[in-house]
Amino acid sequence: MENGDNLNQDFQSSLEGAGITIQLEAFQGPLDLLLHLIKREEIDIWNIPIAHITEQYLEYLRVMKDLNINVAGEWLMMAATLIHIKSRMLVPQEPGEDAQAEEEEDPRKELVYQLLEHQKFKNAAEMLYTREEVENAVWNKPPSDVLEDGSEVVAVTLFDLLRAFNEVVKRFEAQQLMEVEPEEVTVEQKIEDIRRRFLVHDQLLFSSLFREARSKRHVIVIFLALLELVRLREIWLYQKKAFDEIHINKLKESS
Amino acid sequence: MQAILEAIIYVAEDPVKMEQLKEVFPEESAPDIENALRSLVESFNARPGGMLIREVAGGYRMTTRPEHHEQIRAYLKTRPGAKLSMAALETLAVIAYKQPVTLAEILAIRGKKSSTALQTLLERKMVAIVGRKPVVGRPILYGTSKEFLIHFGLNSLADLPTLEEFAQIAGEQL
Numbered sequence: 515m516e517n518g519d520n521l522n523q524d525f526q527s528s529l530e531g532a533g534i535t536i537q538l539e540a541f542q543g544p545l546d547l548l549l550h551l552i553k554r555e556e557i558d559i560w561n562i563p564i565a566h567i568t569e570q571y572l573e574y575l576r577v578m579k580d581l582n583i584n585v586a587g588e589w590l591m592m593a594a595t596l597i598h599i600k601s602r603m604l605v606p607q608e609p610g611e612d613a614q615a616e617e618e619e620d621p622r623k624e625l626v627y628q629l630l631e632h633q634k635f636k637n638a639a640e641m642l643y644t645r646e647e648v649e650n651a652v653w654n655k656p657p658s659d660v661l662e663d664g665s666e667v668v669a670v671t672l673f674d675l676l677r678a679f680n681e682v683v684k685r686f687e688a689q690q691l692m693e694v695e696p697e698e699v700t701v702e703q704k705i706e707d708i709r710r711r712f713l714v715h716d717q718l719l720f721s722s723l724f725r726e727a728r729s730k731r732h733v734i735v736i737f738l739a740l741l742e743l744v745r746l747r748e749i750w751l752y753q754k755k756a757f758d759e760i761h762i763n764k765l766k767e768s769s
Numbered sequence: 770m771q772a773i774l775e776a777i778i779y780v781a782e783d784p785v786k787m788e789q790l791k792e793v794f795p796e797e798s799a800p801d802i803e804n805a806l807r808s809l810v811e812s813f814n815a816r817p818g819g820m821l822i823r824e825v826a827g828g829y830r831m832t833t834r835p836e837h838h839e840q841i842r843a844y845l846k847t848r849p850g851a852k853l854s855m856a857a858l859e860t861l862a863v864i865a866y867k868q869p870v871t872l873a874e875i876l877a878i879r880g881k882k883s884s885t886a887l888q889t890l891l892e893r894k895m896v897a898i899v900g901r902k903p904v905v906g907r908p909i910l911y912g913t914s915k916e917f918l919i920h921f922g923l924n925s926l927a928d929l930p931t932l933e934e935f936a937q938i939a940g941e942q943l
Contacts, residue, residue, distance in 0.1 A: 542855065542856050542859070542879075542881060543879060543880045543881030544880055544881065545879070545880035545881070546880075549943070552943060553942070553943070559943040586881070586882065588880060588881050588882065592880070628880065629943070630936065630940070630943065631878055632878065632879065632880060633939035633942060633943060634932060634935040634936045634939045635859055635862045635863050635866070635878060635879070635935070636859060636862075636939075637935040637938050637939055637942075638865070638866060638929075638930075638932070638935050639855065639858040639859040639861070639862040640858075641862075641929075641930060641935075642853075642858045642861060642862055642865075642921055643852075643855070643858055645921040645922055645923070646852060646853065646858075646920065646921060648835050648922060649920060649921060649922045650838075650849045650852070651835035651836075651838035652821075652832040652833050652834070652835050652838070652922075653832060653833045653841060653845075654830055654831060654832045654833075655779065655780075655782075655831065
């Protein structure tokens, strides 16, 4: 198992959760493993000792299984390919064939090209990695919403909205108006009510909408109506600066 | 004009393109705008300031200089953003150089399934569906997006080193 421990380290495997799943970090696929073996053993890619490499490859596969790593189909496919190449290498060459034909028929050729192709894209990925590093170190001006009059505004987050709502509720509770509404207003009615207001106004204050509220339920109905209108993209909410009063603006009908 | 160009590049959200500048200066000829732009970039980047004008995704964009990233990050109190995994970068490299490309073609080059990496790239808008290959099954073709160029600070795909360069390095490595 000494050998296995070694390989284990090589894998840089890490136990995840209950120790059932192991994530392979070092090797992403069979081609990566082969490239790793070739580099480690300083093997000439144009003359891969296929029997030796196959043996090493299968050894890794065994360790992966021991470690409970889910060996995907492509790993077994590569094992089959290696064994196939190995067996073809063992077939004695027919006498009389010229050197040219021998070269053409090297059973390793396709695998070698595949490995070189893979290494090529690994290098390209390294280049992207470096570029990403550089790009992560620069900033450009973050986009800011600009009002038509040119003043910059801050988008209202859900937290701002909840805070504002909470303030309204608190203010309402402090007033202790226990008047019972003759008719219960519905969210639909409130939406229509706000739409009517925007026929006359382009802008309203969040707090002004709640002034007429006569019950806690009414406050909630107004709040829900606002949320619905935001969802329908009929209005939008903004602040002149963070934690400032919330303004409500009508959004132009998108044609 | 240079001062105006500088101001426009400053307020722009996306890299500013020549076509947009032509609209701003209808009286000026395209070569004149280009010349003004070129000397602006040259003089702006030559001064020892904190900003740079860079050519990104076919346009001009003002950014901070990379060498100041530590102090900027300290001020903004941010950590570096989530980087793409090596698997995602490899998949992206294949797409960038082989586009338009199908998932099966990516598999052939990477020698392993790449659907998870591809999903990540689609979610992060680095990659987009560009069509379907006119073969049996009409598999989806993928290509890189403008976001890809911006993310990696590229002006165009032509900015990427050629694959031959990587092949040469690969030959030396193996």
